[in-house]
Amino acid sequence: MVHRSSVPMHWRLYESRYNLVGNKCLVCGEFFYPSKIVCPNCRRRGILKRVVFSGKGKIYSYTIIRNAPRGFEKYAPYVVAIIELDEGPRVMGWIVDSKISDIKIGQRVSVVFRKIYEDGKEGLIHYGFKFRVIDENNQLRD
Amino acid sequence: MFGIVGWGAYVPRYRIKTEEIARVWGKDPKTISKGLGIVEKSVPDLDEDTITISVEAARNALARAGIDPKDIGSVYIGSESHPYVVKPSGTVVAQALGCAPELMVADLEFACKAGTAGMQIVLAQVTAGMVKYGLAIGADTSQGRPGDALEYSAAAGGAAFIIGPKPAVVIEDTYSYTTDTPDFWRREGQDYPKHGARFTGKPAYFKHVINATYGLLEKVGRDVSEYDYVVFHMPNAKFPIKAMKHFKIPKEKYLPGLVVTKIGNCYSGSSLLGLSAVLDIAEPGQKILLTSFGSGAGSDSFSLLVKDKILDVQNKAPKTRDYIEKNKEYIDYGMYVKLRKKLKI
Numbered sequence: 001m002v003h004r005s006s007v008p009m010h011w012r013l014y015e016s017r018y019n020l021v022g023n024k025c026l027v028c029g030e031f032f033y034p035s036k037i038v039c040p041n042c043r044r045r046g047i048l049k050r051v052v053f054s055g056k057g058k059i060y061s062y063t064i065i066r067n068a069p070r071g072f073e074k075y076a077p078y079v080v081a082i083i084e085l086d087e088g089p090r091v092m093g094w095i096v097d098s099k100i101s102d103i104k105i106g107q108r109v110s111v112v113f114r115k116i117y118e119d120g121k122e123g124l125i126h127y128g129f130k131f132r133v134i135d136e137n138n139q140l141r142d
Numbered sequence: 143m144f145g146i147v148g149w150g151a152y153v154p155r156y157r158i159k160t161e162e163i164a165r166v167w168g169k170d171p172k173t174i175s176k177g178l179g180i181v182e183k184s185v186p187d188l189d190e191d192t193i194t195i196s197v198e199a200a201r202n203a204l205a206r207a208g209i210d211p212k213d214i215g216s217v218y219i220g221s222e223s224h225p226y227v228v229k230p231s232g233t234v235v236a237q238a239l240g241c242a243p244e245l246m247v248a249d250l251e252f253a254c255k256a257g258t259a260g261m262q263i264v265l266a267q268v269t270a271g272m273v274k275y276g277l278a279i280g281a282d283t284s285q286g287r288p289g290d291a292l293e294y295s296a297a298a299g300g301a302a303f304i305i306g307p308k309p310a311v312v313i314e315d316t317y318s319y320t321t322d323t324p325d326f327w328r329r330e331g332q333d334y335p336k337h338g339a340r341f342t343g344k345p346a347y348f349k350h351v352i353n354a355t356y357g358l359l360e361k362v363g364r365d366v367s368e369y370d371y372v373v374f375h376m377p378n379a380k381f382p383i384k385a386m387k388h389f390k391i392p393k394e395k396y397l398p399g400l401v402v403t404k405i406g407n408c409y410s411g412s413s414l415l416g417l418s419a420v421l422d423i424a425e426p427g428q429k430i431l432l433t434s435f436g437s438g439a440g441s442d443s444f445s446l447l448v449k450d451k452i453l454d455v456q457n458k459a460p461k462t463r464d465y466i467e468k469n470k471e472y473i474d475y476g477m478y479v480k481l482r483k484k485l486k487i
């Protein structure tokens with residue numbers, strides 16, 4: 001979750017917030033998010049390579065936020081979910097563009113680029129990934 | 143030969159019907175809906191703006207182009223609703239797309255035609271060999287003052303075009319027509335634009351769209367009847383249809399690009415969303431004529447020729463009509479006021 005805080009702290013996170021970036025071990029094939037420094041399976045034999053995830057996956061679990069923290073009141077009610085990416089790793093993110101009745105465990109989702117937080121009327125606007133519901137064929141749904 | 147190697151659209155999910163806005167202001171919904179030719183318009187969510195719309199449209203364009211984002215040497219975003227007055231939208235968009243840091247970026251403004259101005263700049267850079275590929279985007283989250291006629295049409299959406307060598311669609315030529323015309327403006331720090339009502343039609347929209355189109359036709363030496371599709375800027379449905387009638391263009395050539403009836407006027411995204419909807423269905427060998435319009439005022443006209451390659455890229459990203467017809471949810475005026483931040487608390 002994003003908090004009111006220093007500009008440099010946000011700036012350092014742009015790479016991992018703008019895109020779903022992690023890495024993959026070329027020896028055992030496992031994907032990691034966030035990136036690992038050492039492959040936990042292969043240890044020193046592991047070879048890690050940066051990857052941008054497809055952004056598609058399914059809802060592993062979710063919660064509906066009705067009493068939002070300060071700065072997020074206007075968004076309530078909103079859905080925060082754990083998404084299991086098609087490559088394997090799990091990521092936390094908001095589900096947008098979707099009625100609460102559309103949200104189900106196992107529902108297909110796809111990454112979208114949205115505003116995450118605005119630091120008041122004068123401060124910076126922070127952007128990053130959220131998710132939206134898609135149909136079983138990975139298409140925009142009705 | 144240079145032209146469009148990839149294109150992409152984005153329209154927010156929410157819609158408000160013209161009749162719902164008319165109900166609140168005590169107007170006759172049928173008269174307004176029929177007068178403007180707009181049934182409903184798109185509304186951005188609270189966490190959407192010109193930057194997020196640009197990223198979504200450009201990601202679709204990249205998916206179609208199938209190129210390395212690092213090969214994009216310039217990004218120009220045309221909009222009249224850049225989220226920052228100082229800090230270019232293009233910096234965030236280029237970073238999110240993976241084009242940074244070796245590239246040229248600037249935000250453009252020319253009312254509703256800043257996106258096509260970007261296409262001309264990028265085409266010139268590509269032709270001159272300054273960059274391999276360039277990205278031009280037209281996107282807006284436009285606002286009309288509550289109760290003003292513009293409230294029925296001001297909408298949100300955008301389209302992105304990657305221009306470079308070996309294109310799916312050749313840009314044969316372009317022509318612009320610009321004058322100092324006081325039809326529509328917004329001063330620094332003001333939330334809503336003003337319009338010189340008597341100036342919006344004949345001396346602004348029609349004069350520029352028609353003259354730019356004639357100028358282009360003369361430059362390329364073609365008759366308008368040789369084009370398979372024609373797209374004009376769409377402040378409403380009435381204006382472009384009247385301009386099409388002037389050129390005797392039949393319905394089947396302009397309806398595919400007439401996206402305004404279902405999403406409203408997406409300003410810098412308007413004529414470009416029309417073009418993107420046409421490219422989604424165009425066939426090799428077909429010719430497309432595009433003329434934008436921006437208040438102030440000016441028009442950019444383009445002659446496009448579709449190549450065989452288009453068949454390889456059309457299905458690589460969501461279609462414009464999918465965003466328009468499928469991905470939508472209706473809201474009432476109360477929700478609209480909340481989403482467009484029209485309530486000052």
Ligand SMILES: [Zn+2]
Nearest residue numbers: 025028039042
């Ligand atoms: Zn490993």
